[in-house]
Amino acid sequence: MDFALTDEQRQFRDSVRAFVDKEIIPVARDAEHSGRYPTEIVETMKGLGFFGALIPDEYGGMDVDFVSYSLLFEEIARGWMGIAGILGSHTLATWMINRHGTEDQRRRYLPELATGARRTGIALTEPDAGSDLQGITTRARRDGDHYIVTGTKTWITNARFADPLPVLVKTDPKADPAHRGMSILLVDAASPGYEVARDLPKLGYKGPESCEVTLDEVRVPAANLLGGTEGRGLQQALSALEVGRINVAARSLGIAQRSYDESLAYSRERRTFGKPIAEHQAIQLKLADMATTLQAARLLVRWAAVAKDDTDRADLETGMAKLFASEVAVTAAQDAMRIHGGYGYSQEYEVERLFRDSMLMSIGEGTSDILRTVIAKAVVSGRGKVT
Numbered sequence: 001m002d003f004a005l006t007d008e009q010r011q012f013r014d015s016v017r018a019f020v021d022k023e024i025i026p027v028a029r030d031a032e033h034s035g036r037y038p039t040e041i042v043e044t045m046k047g048l049g050f051f052g053a054l055i056p057d058e059y060g061g062m063d064v065d066f067v068s069y070s071l072l073f074e075e076i077a078r079g080w081m082g083i084a085g086i087l088g089s090h091t092l093a094t095w096m097i098n099r100h101g102t103e104d105q106r107r108r109y110l111p112e113l114a115t116g117a118r119r120t121g122i123a124l125t126e127p128d129a130g131s132d133l134q135g136i137t138t139r140a141r142r143d144g145d146h147y148i149v150t151g152t153k154t155w156i157t158n159a160r161f162a163d164p165l166p167v168l169v170k171t172d173p174k175a176d177p178a179h180r181g182m183s184i185l186l187v188d189a190a191s192p193g194y195e196v197a198r199d200l201p202k203l204g205y206k207g208p209e210s211c212e213v214t215l216d217e218v219r220v221p222a223a224n225l226l227g228g229t230e231g232r233g234l235q236q237a238l239s240a241l242e243v244g245r246i247n248v249a250a251r252s253l254g255i256a257q258r259s260y261d262e263s264l265a266y267s268r269e270r271r272t273f274g275k276p277i278a279e280h281q282a283i284q285l286k287l288a289d290m291a292t293t294l295q296a297a298r299l300l301v302r303w304a305a306v307a308k309d310d311t312d313r314a315d316l317e318t319g320m321a322k323l324f325a326s327e328v329a330v331t332a333a334q335d336a337m338r339i340h341g342g343y344g345y346s347q348e349y350e351v352e353r354l355f356r357d358s359m360l361m362s363i364g365e366g367t368s369d370i371l372r373t374v375i376a377k378a379v380v381s382g383r384g385k386v387t
Helices: 007-034 039-048 066-079 081-100 103-115 233-269 281-310 315-345 351-361 368-381
Strands: 139-143 146-157 165-170 182-187 194-199 210-221
Touching (some): 007 066, 007 081, 007 351, 066 081, 066 281, 139 165, 146 165, 182 233, 233 281, 233 315, 315 368
Antiparallel strands (some): 139 146, 146 210, 165 182
């Protein structure tokens, strides 16, 4: 079902689906296993305008609504979640620059970011600060018309291609509460002292690099302070994470959908005891649960996307969507592996990659337990209502 998509949204989804079927699915398994960066796919996405998905028309972007945004990432993750990661971190940062940046910052960066001539990501996490962003130790002290930045960021997607890289820093380490002393700086990649130190090895999420970035006395122009005012960094980051949760929830849908598709096809072909395993009740029960939870997750993601289109703050809706869809992805990938039996453990089949990629979905953009606290706070405060 299309769940009341508009004709424009349906056409957009179909065009993305055709791209995924033609350009991503045929090469994803071999490229992922070889560790080769998917340069050709990235170049094609530039031509299709995907890097400008959340950038307004006036800066050369597509300016899609959040339902279309979720469709984009669901379809791409169905082909290869790693590709969705390359695009996801970029679009998250561009939304933040457009939403919170000064007009000068938007005009300097967004036109090239829209075409993919420039690419970006977002640097929040540190070795000792993940879910607790107020615990970051990266510092930025004012020095005339510049900030001097020192610190280390980790697990940064697109780090080797990001220019600029939005970096969450503490401009006032003594602020109480801590969030009032946090800001975001747009750090140009050519800045002396800025270094992508290493790529981090990963279980899954192959394709995009995940890196450690060090900043050693990096001079950043004060004009690159996002929004032009200190102390708004955590607010800016958290608002962007709402967008990121739609992104990750949609990626989770793609993984769950592919897990279901592969399992259904395999169960119709694989025969045991004289008949296809799809005719065995034990397999049917798994397929029924996969189909039901997948559809439920899709409805929740659509609801969250509509809410984000309609209101500035949708932490309840996006939190619920990301929590539920990510858990559905993990369960669907596990069940797909069980349905495939020994073949599910083989790299000759898609499901082992889906299994590895699914695990990140319950961690990125807020762990499942962190999201439960986000949801609970919204409900208890009365800010979020379930009706």
